[in-house]
Amino acid sequence: MSTTHEDPLALLPEIFLLAGALLTLLTGSFLPRDRQWVSRSVAVVALVGSATAAAVALAGPARTVYTSTYAVDGATGVVRLVVVAATLLVIGLGVPELSGTARESETCSLLLLSALGTVVLAGASDLLVLAVAFLLASIPLYGLIGASRSSAAAEAVVKTYLLGALTNVLLLLGVAVLAALGSTTVYARLGTGLGGSPAAAVAVGVVAVLAGLLFEAGAVPVHSWVPDAAQGASATAAAFATTVPKVGALVALYRLVDALPGTGPGALDWRLLVAVLAALSMTLGNLAALGQDDPRRLLGWSTVSQVGYLLMPVAVAGRAAEALPALLLYLAGYTVTNAGAFAVTAALPQRRTLGSYRGLARRHPALAGALLVCLLSLVGTPPTAVFAGKVAVFSAAWDGGLAWLVVVAAVNTVLSLVYHLRWIAPVFGAGGTAEEGAGPRWGAVPALGAGVGVLAVGIAAVPLAGLVGPALAR
Amino acid sequence: MLSVVVFLPLAVACLLALVRVPDAAARWGWFALSVVEVGLVAGLWFGGPPAPAGGLRFEQRVDWIPLVGSGYHVGLDGLSWPLVALTVVVFAACSVHALGGRDRPRQQAALFCFLQTTCLGVFAAQDLLLFFVFFDLSIVGMYFVIAGWGHGDAARSALQFFLYTFLGSLALLVGFIGLYLAATPHTFDIVELARSAPLQGSGSTGLLVLGAVLLGLAVKTPTFPFHTWLPPAHTDAPAVGSAVLAGVLLKMGTYGFVRIAMPLLPDAWRQWSWVVLAVGIVSVLHGALVALAQTDLKRMIAYTSVNHMGYVVVAVGAAGVVAGSAEQARQIAVVGAVTQMVSHGLITAALFLLAGALHDRAGTYDTGSFGGLARTAPRYAALFAVAAFASLGLPGFSGFIAEFQVFTGAIATAPVAAVAVLGILVTAALFLRALQRLFTGPTTGHSVRFRDLGASELWSAGPLLALALVVGVFPGPLLDTVAPAAANVVDLVSR
Numbered sequence: 001m002s003t004t005h006e007d008p009l010a011l012l013p014e015i016f017l018l019a020g021a022l023l024t025l026l027t028g029s030f031l032p033r034d035r036q037w038v039s040r041s042v043a044v045v046a047l048v049g050s051a052t053a054a055a056v057a058l059a060g061p062a063r064t065v066y067t068s069t070y071a072v073d074g075a076t077g078v079v080r081l082v083v084v085a086a087t088l089l090v091i092g093l094g095v096p097e098l099s100g101t102a103r104e105s106e107t108c109s110l111l112l113l114s115a116l117g118t119v120v121l122a123g124a125s126d127l128l129v130l131a132v133a134f135l136l137a138s139i140p141l142y143g144l145i146g147a148s149r150s151s152a153a154a155e156a157v158v159k160t161y162l163l164g165a166l167t168n169v170l171l172l173l174g175v176a177v178l179a180a181l182g183s184t185t186v187y188a189r190l191g192t193g194l195g196g197s198p199a200a201a202v203a204v205g206v207v208a209v210l211a212g213l214l215f216e217a218g219a220v221p222v223h224s225w226v227p228d229a230a231q232g233a234s235a236t237a238a239a240f241a242t243t244v245p246k247v248g249a250l251v252a253l254y255r256l257v258d259a260l261p262g263t264g265p266g267a268l269d270w271r272l273l274v275a276v277l278a279a280l281s282m283t284l285g286n287l288a289a290l291g292q293d294d295p296r297r298l299l300g301w302s303t304v305s306q307v308g309y310l311l312m313p314v315a316v317a318g319r320a321a322e323a324l325p326a327l328l329l330y331l332a333g334y335t336v337t338n339a340g341a342f343a344v345t346a347a348l349p350q351r352r353t354l355g356s357y358r359g360l361a362r363r364h365p366a367l368a369g370a371l372l373v374c375l376l377s378l379v380g381t382p383p384t385a386v387f388a389g390k391v392a393v394f395s396a397a398w399d400g401g402l403a404w405l406v407v408v409a410a411v412n413t414v415l416s417l418v419y420h421l422r423w424i425a426p427v428f429g430a431g432g433t434a435e436e437g438a439g440p441r442w443g444a445v446p447a448l449g450a451g452v453g454v455l456a457v458g459i460a461a462v463p464l465a466g467l468v469g470p471a472l473a474r
Numbered sequence: 475m476l477s478v479v480v481f482l483p484l485a486v487a488c489l490l491a492l493v494r495v496p497d498a499a500a501r502w503g504w505f506a507l508s509v510v511e512v513g514l515v516a517g518l519w520f521g522g523p524p525a526p527a528g529g530l531r532f533e534q535r536v537d538w539i540p541l542v543g544s545g546y547h548v549g550l551d552g553l554s555w556p557l558v559a560l561t562v563v564v565f566a567a568c569s570v571h572a573l574g575g576r577d578r579p580r581q582q583a584a585l586f587c588f589l590q591t592t593c594l595g596v597f598a599a600q601d602l603l604l605f606f607v608f609f610d611l612s613i614v615g616m617y618f619v620i621a622g623w624g625h626g627d628a629a630r631s632a633l634q635f636f637l638y639t640f641l642g643s644l645a646l647l648v649g650f651i652g653l654y655l656a657a658t659p660h661t662f663d664i665v666e667l668a669r670s671a672p673l674q675g676s677g678s679t680g681l682l683v684l685g686a687v688l689l690g691l692a693v694k695t696p697t698f699p700f701h702t703w704l705p706p707a708h709t710d711a712p713a714v715g716s717a718v719l720a721g722v723l724l725k726m727g728t729y730g731f732v733r734i735a736m737p738l739l740p741d742a743w744r745q746w747s748w749v750v751l752a753v754g755i756v757s758v759l760h761g762a763l764v765a766l767a768q769t770d771l772k773r774m775i776a777y778t779s780v781n782h783m784g785y786v787v788v789a790v791g792a793a794g795v796v797a798g799s800a801e802q803a804r805q806i807a808v809v810g811a812v813t814q815m816v817s818h819g820l821i822t823a824a825l826f827l828l829a830g831a832l833h834d835r836a837g838t839y840d841t842g843s844f845g846g847l848a849r850t851a852p853r854y855a856a857l858f859a860v861a862a863f864a865s866l867g868l869p870g871f872s873g874f875i876a877e878f879q880v881f882t883g884a885i886a887t888a889p890v891a892a893v894a895v896l897g898i899l900v901t902a903a904l905f906l907r908a909l910q911r912l913f914t915g916p917t918t919g920h921s922v923r924f925r926d927l928g929a930s931e932l933w934s935a936g937p938l939l940a941l942a943l944v945v946g947v948f949p950g951p952l953l954d955t956v957a958p959a960a961a962n963v964v965d966l967v968s969r
Contacts, residue, residue, distance in 0.1 A: 325541050365491075381614060382607035391603065392542055395651050395660075406651065410644040417640050425629060428622060 010065040010072050013054040013080045014119055020046020021112035028105020039105035040098075043091060043112055047084050054080035062473040068186045069126035073473035075251055078328045079122035086244050086335045087115045092446035093343040094236030103147050111240055114140035118248030121216070125255060125473070127175040127185040127209070133252075134171055134212055137245050138164050144237035145229050152232030160225040160241075167215035167222055174208025181205060187259035195261050206270065209256065216249035218242065219307040220281040227288070230300025235349065238296055239342030242303045247331050250310050254327055255472060258317040271400075274315040279408045282308025286415040293353050296345055298419060299338070302378055305416060306334055309409055312393050316400025323400060324472065326392035333377070333385030333457050340374040340450025347443035358426040367444050368427050370451030375420045377454045380413050385457035475522070476532035476548050479514050479558075480594045483507060483565075487587035490580055497579045501572060504583035508566035511590070515562045519555060530600065530665070531555075542654065544603040544662040548595075552959030553732055556812060556952060557597040557725055560819045563941065564721040565590045568714040571827050571934035575714075577623060585622070586714070589615040593722045597729060602650040602662040605734070606643065609694075612723055613639045619715040620707060625833070631710040638693055638703035646690025646730075652683035653738060668737040668966060680742035687735050688746065695727030697787050698757040701780045708776035709839070713830020716772065720779050721823030725815045728786040732808060736790065737966040744967065747794025751884075754791050755894045757784030762900035766907075771832060771839040774908060775825050778865065781897050782818045782873075785880045786811045788894050792884035794967055800887045801964060807883025808960035809953060810876055816952065817872035817942060821864045824938040828858050831931055836920035841908055844924075846917035851926040855913045857935055862905040864942050867898055872945035875953075 020043055028039035054077055062073035090111060098104045117137025124130040142164065146157035179185045181201055182193030194202050211222060218226040230238045257270050285305025292298040313320075313327035344367060351357055361368040377384035390413075398406045486507045490500055518532065525531040530549025538546045550558060568586060575582065592615055595608030613636060621632035654662050656672035656679070673680035693700040708716045731750075736743050743750075761781030768774035789811035793804040831854060832839055848855035864871035877898065884891035945952055 322541065329541060376614065382610050387607075388539060391539070391544075391647070391651070394648070395542055395654060398651055399655050403652075406648060410648050413644055414637065414641045417637060421633060421636060425621065425633070428618065429629070 007065060010057075011070070013050040013057065013084075014116060016046050016050035016053060017112050017116040017119065020050070021109045021116065024105055024112060025109040028109070031105070033100060033102065036100065036104040040091065040108050043108040044088065046112065047088050047091075047115075051081055051084040054084065064125055064188075064473050068188050069129050070120075070123050071125040071255070071473040072123065075254075075324060075328060075472055076119070076123040078332065079247055079251055080119050082247055082332050082335050083115050083118050083244055086247070086339050087111055087240070089336070089339045089343065089446050089450060090236055090240045090244070092449070093239060093339070093346040093443070094234070096443040097235055097346060097349070107144065107147060107236060110140040110143050111236075114138075114144070114240070115244060118245050121245075121248030122251035124252060125187045125259075127179060127187075127190075130209075130252060130256075131172055131175050133248070134168065134216065137216060137248060138168065141237075141241050141245065145233040145241060147237060148232075148234040150232065152228075153234070154232075156225065156228040156232035159228050163215055163222055163225050167212045170208040171212025174205045174210075174212070177201065177205035178209065187255060190259050191261045206256075206260065210253070210273075213249045213253045213256070214277070216245045217253070217307050217310070218246060218304055219277060219311065220284050220304065223281070223285070223304045223307075226304055227292075227297050227300035230303070231294055231297040235296075235342060235346035238300075239339055239346065242300055243335055243338045243342070246303070246307060246310065247335060250307075250314060250327065250331060253311070254314045254317050254324065257314055258472060271315045271317075271319070271402075274311055275402055275405050278308045278311035278315055279405060280308070281305065281311060282409060282412045283415075286412050286419075289416070289419045292419065293355075295352070295354060295357070295423060296342070298354070298423065299341055299345070302416065302419070303338060305412065306338070306378070308412070309390065309393055310334065312397040312402070312405060312409065315402060315405065316397055320396040320400035322392060323396045326389070326396040329392050330386070330389030333387075333389040333454070336450055336453045336457060337374050337377040337384070337386050340370060340447055340454055341378065343447035343450055344371040344374065347447050354423050355426060357423065358429055360427045364444070366448055370444075370447045371427060372424060373451040373454050375424055377458070379417050379420050383455070383458040385454045388458050475518060476550065476598055477534055479511060479518065479562075480548065480591055480598055482511065482514075483587040483594070484591040487584045487591070490584035490587065495580060500580035500583045501569075501575070504587060505566075505569045505573060507587060508562065508569040508590075511562045512566050515559055519559070525551070533600070538601075539603065542603070542662065543660045545601055546604060547601040547663055547665070548598040548604070549600050550598060552955045552957070553729070553812060553963070554597045555955060556816045557722075557729055557819075558594055560725070560816050561590065561593045561597065561722050563938070564717060564819055564823045565593075567823060567827065567934040567938050568717055570930055571714050571717075571830075572930075574928055574930035582623060582714075585615060585618055586718070589619070589718060593718075593726075596726050600664045602653065602664060602667070602734070604662075605664070605730075606647055606650060609646070609726060610640075610643050612726065613643065616715065616719060616723060619718070620711045623712040623715060624710040625712070626710040627706075628710045631706040635703050635707040638700070642690045642693025642700070644690075645686045645693075649683050649686035649690060652679070652686065656683070664734065664738070671738060671740055671966075671969060673739055674741055674969065680739055681745060684735060684739045684742040684746055687730070687739070688750070691727045691730040691735065692753070693727070694730070695724060695783050695787065696780065697753050697784065698760045698780065701757070701761070704780065705773045705776045708779075708826070709770065709772050713827050713833070716826035716830070717823040720776070720826055721819040724779060724783055725819060728783060728790070728811065728815055731787070731790045732811065732960075732963055736794065736963055740967045740969045743794045744796055747791050749791075750787060750794065751791030751888055751891065754784050754787030754789075755891065757781065757787060758894040758897035759784075759900075762897040762904070766900055766904045769841055771841050771908065771912075772826070772829050773839070774841075774904065775822065775829060778901060778904070779818070779822055781901060782814065782822070782865075784897065785877055785894065786814050786818075788884050788891050789814070789880040792888045792891055793964060795888045796968065801968070803883045803886035805883070805957070805961050805964045806879050807887065808963050809956050810879025810881075810883055812956045812960065813872065813945075813949070813952065814876035814880060817876045817945065820938045820942045820945070821861060821871070821873060824857075824935040824942075825861045825865060827931065827935045827938075828854070828861060831927060832920075835924055838920070841911045843919040844912050844921045845919055846913070846915045847921045847924060848913040849917050850921055850924045853927045853932060854924075857927065857932070857939065858912070859909055860939050861935070862909055864939060864946075866902045866905045870943065870946045872942045872949070875946055875949045
């Protein structure tokens, strides 16, 4: 429970992001095109400031602020750090693509705004804050995806926008239904408030809210925008849209499932629903990825399957002690891995088929190494980041009574190996295509950084998740 | 100090991968490393501190993933030491063999150094998750060996190898997680889990967890019916790759039986032991009979691996069958199993290195396209004959010691194991027939102008066979090392 006397600095990391977004936009509009890097630097400074404030705040106690509508606890703290790190990585990998273009400062500003929305989404412990955060996280995505003005991007943005608008309406509807039934929008009181309500009405409300969050996470059944955005948008937008919003959406899902009544007349088996969605996401994503020939589209489907694994700890929220740390560990590992894989594709913009990666190991051994590490991490090979996450997530799901889901996930992991190997094999294969365009120079730096990060998270296995207690502040 | 042995090759691998040293430097650097490793392992064993009572030598423990109660925990006992020694010896032989190689030596040396770390790590690990990490990385390393340096349909064989063994390793991981969750407090520590045997008396849960672990280990071993990845992987792998795959990597599966499956899940093991025994007998017979039908020398050796590893499975299966008070017989079977791992590692690695010479010179392994080779390549013929006789279990070689113990122990506890003796007969027949086809008669086909073994080939396979002879003549030190640990395993599985 919060006090009425509020700490105005509790949201300092979020304030940094908001101020950074506005300043980036303002600076950019007063600068000539060849000096837009100044506005990008403003964005970077704001992100670093936000991360510093978030790191300081991690040491504080878990609590909720502003009459219990926003949780400042370990989960929010980890999301703040992960989102900022991922956004910095995305800005870095976008340098060759964006530098000197007309939309540089706008892109940076939109990235910061969406990052802010993602963080608020993760911290929201009130349905209305959740609704606002959803808008803040998703609307900049439309702008980012559509910014590259190709026909593929146009198609992607239309699809994303239509699905986003639909799920947004559903989310608002769900919030309204739940608020009406439970006579409150605060999670802490939602469990008791919904206790006596008719199960069917609660189901309508929860499913509608879930739909919104599943869109943001890119999970089945509202996933179809993900592969299109990954393929059609600019590398910057693709890397961001398929990685960062998930972080907020999954923690928000976790908070919601955790807050729903577990027993009594209003209780339904949400966990089973989430578990089934998890199984569907991983299976469908993997099956669809099998036949892809465009590396970015392949990554897009691969992220759909990753959401499946990420939903596993959500399905056992409150049932297994390690569910929340496992979720955060997986999120951190997944984020750096996926951003790293996109960074490699961004550094090699001319290579748009798996075959065109033939001989990469000869030409750019470091970049090939980074790609190998990221792809093996996506498969879940030790000692990479996602492996550590997978072990934690599998353990938590089994501990929570979902051993069948662990088996489904293990089989799916083998399936995912097939298409990742289809990419790895040409990279290290003999022969090679003629070099197209200039070689990657600075573009390779974020990819290498991410590759090192993937190994570091995997080997040091993250004191990050250790910072978090198993409980959320409500 | 053990950690230095494990990670020194990795350090060299990173160095070789990052620094563009000349080819010759890479080859000799790898050779120097493997000599240092052999020296370190020998020095550690004879000069290191003795084991604390009932404990592990060179034990080391550091927290690693506290979230799931997993630590970096390594140490050696009588089960793991022979395999660590085998690993450094087989890799040293490969490094000698590779001195004559011309195909991207720097990358190859880096890859094999990396593989050496993963193999040593598997045998040194005393934590399930750590074991799994090295186990899985060895698959990645071998994939690149086959895909990068193989011949024929290498990409396809490598993919098949990766998919099969990765599926096996995931089954293993699921089993490990089951063990982890059953323990209170949750832990992945093997020593801790062996002490508490958390799934003891848990009925079907224990059986399912062991089922997952067995599936994972059976794919790696490989036993019938999970062996189908092995012949293509061997046929298309380079000689040194095959030597490491058969000599060391296959041992990870059988090592897992004695290190993990038996001591950690004793009552489930006793219930599954008839299945294990049956699978072992089928592997022995199936491997031998299919090998008999091969005309491709490398495929033939690959199938004899299924047969030879089958003896190990027979032994560990028999060790779980509790019939009366056959404690001693079961212990002999386990000692035989570990000895067989070492013996098979030495002999088969030598056989594969020798088979590689055929492909280097003639581009084929088809036994029908050679004949009368003894006349043009006497050194090759002599060495191959020694290897073949060692492999078929001639007294005086390590294989005899191992198989004798396996059968003594296994038949005493489970008389049905006697059926597997037929496997030895078939193996003898197929090796003699291969010798006859390759080396006797008039010199025909590719045998004409066949260049005899060079120094690097001679000095890679030769010492391995010499070691097999040493173990066969003076098995004492090896058996004395293994026996206490084997007794311990038998005690644990009888709980």
